[in-house]
Amino acid sequence: MSETSIFQSLHSGLQKALEKLQLPTPTEVQQQSIQPILDGKDVMVSAETGSGKTAAFLLPIIHKLLEKPSRHTSTRVLILAPTRELARQINKHAKDLTQFTPIKTGLIIGGAEYKYQQSIFRDNPEIIIATPGRMLEHCEKESADLNDLEYLVIDEADKMFEMGFTDDVQAIAGYCNSERQTLLFSATLKTKGIRHLTDYLMDEPEAIVLNTFEAKNDAIEQFIITADDLNHKEKLTQWLLANEEYRKAIVFCNTKEQVDRLGGLIRYHKIAAGTLHGDISQSVRNHVMTQFRDSKIKVLIASDVAARGIDVKDIDLVINFDMAHNAEDYIHRIGRTARAGETGTAISLISHREWNLMVTIEKAISGKFQLRTIKELQGKYKGPKKLKASGKAAGSKKKKDGAKKLTAREKKRLEKKQGKKSAAPAQSNKPKKKFGAVLVDTGEAPMKKKS
Known part of the structure; x- marks a missing residue:
């Protein structure tokens, strides 16, 4: 499928929004992610910041919601983000893309009034964007109903793990419809714990690795x-x-x-x-x-x-x-x-x-x-001076080289060291008392065994 045809195959309301937002062609992450998501696959994507990954999951999800309208169900899409600011950004992007459609979104984050958020759930928007802590609270208090959920999206999964939200995400997943489609986006899929999260949440996911976080941004x-x-x-x-x-x-x-x-x-x-x-x-x-x-x-x-x-x-x-x-x-x-x-x-x-x-x-x-x-x-600190080989490294090198010629300074240092060894007092031949598992030199004469 050509680059332009991916967008051209989307719902007319989405195409109109993309035109208004001046987004005529997909980015690389959109090019590679949209079709597998449309095909119903669980997908995990590694993509750099600023690559267009938010639209990469929003566009196919919104398209499928529009293809199959369902007004009598509870929340159909849950998008989890690690920070309030990121959740707000995703919500804004979702509103921009749905402006010519009947799809509604709701934002559930910490710092907002709890009762107001309960009213958001009662209004039953198709898409909920949330931070894990507050979303789990609504799940536990039964404000949220995720029994009809069709899509679970975990954005910035590496940061989610780093901030200690993994248990919350897994707990929220327990409230979700088990037949859902799960999408995971991350700067890297190599973060310790990501694999455990994907094994728990996803069913034979397709991995799309566009880059790794180690890749240098030449721009x-x-x-x-x-x-x-x-x-x-x-x-x-x-x-x-x-x-x-x-x-x-x-x-x-x-x-x-x-x-x-x-x-x-x-x-x-x-x-x-x-x-x-x-x-x-x-x-x-x-x-x-x-x-x-x-x-x-x-x-x-x-x-x-x-x-x-x-x-x-x-x-x-x-x-x-x-x-x-x-x-x-x-x-x-x-x-x-x-x-x-x-x-x-x-x-x-x-x-x-x-x-x-x-x-x-x-x-x-x-x-x-x-x-x-x-x-x-200009300050005094210019960076570290050239570090000499440590004593341990230098010693091991000498052993390896064996025949390496000593410098005058090294000879003097060696002679001094040998002189100290020869001047060291002889060890006492007096017996040692045993305290627990330790032998201690007491300096005392041996005691006679009592009869």
Whole structure:
């Protein structure tokens, strides 16, 4: 089937929406995923951030719902996402695609009023998009009815596992119709535990691997700048946001406290910035994201909780104030830029504590970070000096080489070591007392055995 015919075979309402959204042809993940889903197969897909994977599962599902309308059933589609922001993004995308159809969606996430969400279930939308914790709560309290469920979708499965939602997902699956079709999308299928999840949820799934998270995104220039300490990092970030050319930028920190601190500092220096982390209320999150999308603020400072759910156009610059904890999180962070065929820049600020982590991530993504300096803010730390072979490694090499000639320094060190050995006091011949399983040299004369 040709690229255009995949979209042309979809329901006319979907084609009209795709035309309005200016999406004339499918992306690679859509090209490879839509037909197997239409064929009714369980599918697990590995695809990078920004590849169009949300539409890859929404389009065929909506098409099949429209082909077989059923107004007298409960929830027909459940889409689980690990974060509120990602759930909101999926809900928005679903509304865009269903705007010329009668299909309705509902959003069930933490931070929203529970009674209001109960009314969403009573309205009986065909598609529910939810975070696992809140959805499980509705299942346990019998607000949700999943007996007629036709499609279960797990998005960002690797993050779901990493955030500890695997048990919740499995529990929710227990409330679902066993005859459902299950779809799983992830940045990688290699994450420990993913296989266990697929074995539990899926029936002979078809694997579609377009890439792995280790693959380097060539559309993103990746730099590191060495930093002395926290204060130095803050100055570097302020300079970059004031001097780099970008339409929008995201700065990632590893803690909520650092997000708030940096946000205050950046705003103090007259740069319009918003903050986003797990402790911020849903209404404030919505307000910040709306301002960011509408370019009322150019800079968003966020924690990793928000990393997977931010899908905003015109992000040119990503700054890792703190280096990501692992390669997967790093890829998802920088994946906020260079979307839809554009290019972007990622800059990581690396202290001496983060150097080894940076090297590990560099190897994992099979890339090479470019070292960059800012003349006005050059620090003392330039990266580790050339490390000499450790004593253990050097020793084993000497044993292997055997005939290797010793240097004058090595000879002197060896002579000194041998001198210490010869000067060591002779071991006592006096007997040792046994305490438990330990022999202790007491220095006492042997005791005579009592008669």
